Amino acid sequence: MTQQLNRTISVAPMLDWTDKHCRYFLRQISQHALLYTEMVTTGAIIFGKGDYLGFNQEEHPVALQLGGSDPVDMAKCAVLAQERGYDEVNINVGCPSDRVQNGRFGACLMAEPQTVAACIKSMQASVDIPVTVKSRIGIDEMDEYEDLTRFIDVVGQSGCDTFIVHARKAWLKGLSPKENREVPPLLYDRVYHLKEQFPHLHISLNGGVKTLDDAALHLEKLDGVMIGREVYSNPYILAEVDRRFYGDEAFVKERADIVLAMLPYIEQQISQGARVWNIARHMLGLFQGQPGGRVWRRYLSQQGTKPGAGPELLTDALDLLLETQNKAATFLKY
Template sequence: MKSINRTFSIAPMLDWTDRHYRYFARIMSKQTLLYTEMVTTGAIIFGKGDYLGFNEQEHPVALQLGGSNPQDLARCAKLAAQRGYDEVNLNVGCPSDRVQNGRFGACLMAEPALVAECVDAMKQVVDIPITVKSRIGIDEQDSYEFLTDFIDVVSASGCQEFTIHARKAWLQGLSPKQNREIPELNYARVYQLKQDYSHLNIGINGGITTLEQAKEHLKHVDGVMVGREAYHNPYILAEVDQQLHGIDREVITREQVIEQMLPYIERHIADGGRLNHITRHMIGLFQGLPGSRSWRRYLSENAHKTGAGVEVVHDAVSAMLENQ
């Protein structure tokens, strides 16, 4: 089994980390581990579309699965391995009602034996890593003992890699959005976990917004996973390889990023796709710079129009330069 560098990864984010965003992210960082949006086993097994498509350039790329039926998860993991994914990750962290009704996501933290069974079923049929992403607890079950009991049972099934969102999930009374912000962050608990389970690969997630913060976390854990910041301010990825992996390479400029995206955009449009499928992920590229609002507005107002092509991207750059 080839090893995957988990120093820095981008969190699976529904409706955001699709294949177009991942291609865009890969241009800025060659080392970052990329995750798909969560895909349910039901969508893969019964859905009409291709939920496993990705570009070869995206490697290393992991599929995040949502589900709790060991046989279905094994079937989907096998398909993912056949398609060339580098890892399959089981979602044990999403708190939404829809997810609970399907008996997967964060509510599975209360059923570690079932999670272990799911992991084991997947490991039986693939030789790529099977990993788990969870919270530090759920509802009133948020003691350190609750977390370690979960880790004990699941790691006994052969899972060696865990990414822990350093907040508990409130399954009742909070929306998924509120669950990303209201429960308090408890990084110390994840650090403690790594100390007590030094033989496991432990990554941390939740509220991380800079590479400086990432470096600080990496003194205590094996990996850092960044979510919303990597989406709203994607240029944070441009220095990941240099700062976190020690790679001696020039930092790519925003202009070079756009230049490298243009052939990809042209292929997508030639295949019948629309410009805004891709540019919606690029809106934050100039975040914090003078003229960035003009860039965002121009793309937002024009990329969805019928027949819109790469000239819209060029014009958006011009609009930004005029307003710097």
């Protein structure tokens, strides 16, 4: 069942970043990359007062990343996700934060493969959509390759056939979540070896991927590549994904066209109570590396948080950027 989704390129779940506004924006750039929600806990979904499962239909294919360790609650949330129309549910076995550990989910579950396996069985018995796992290569002193293969073997035998592996270990004590994304070394070979040892599993790699050329090299040995923070800081990296990895030769939108495509969505969301900054903040990196990119970021940041800011925020910022680009072109001409 899990193989029917094309996971060649995906965008990582990123807390406080990959909300529904961010995903709608990214979908304007790539029609095929698989998008993931921020991690949502079972407690928030079952007991929270907000709608933690809301998303835009335009986001498909989209996966819910779920945090939890109780098989009953995980199955209950998987059912709700399927009813809402999600294309996949992914279990978080990679987040190292203290808050997550205290809730007994995230990276600490790498030490409990039987718990993860029980969640997989319970969820798969309740839903038809794929149930997948995102993990690290190890935690603390459980960081040998044999520890990783033992985890994959136990969870794989429960019925899970898709793993996204962040190629760093996680230190559960002593490092912050930010440090855990940077300090432990990336060990890509371990993920490559996993695919060699478990050829029947779909193995994707996460961690440190900054270019599509990097992704292409990893895909020579693996089934998928998940890109995280590089997409957020430089979202237009996705512009060539559909043509390069999915064989879709459809017209690639220019950056300015993406801005204009977002305006109806922004108007709609404002009418429902959202602030323009809730959406515009995800677009700061759209002109990364382009003339006027700094002007774009500065204008959105300075004006976007002001009371009463509306869709004109983006058109005004775009006008300033184009003016800057025209001045630069004229200067170079003479």
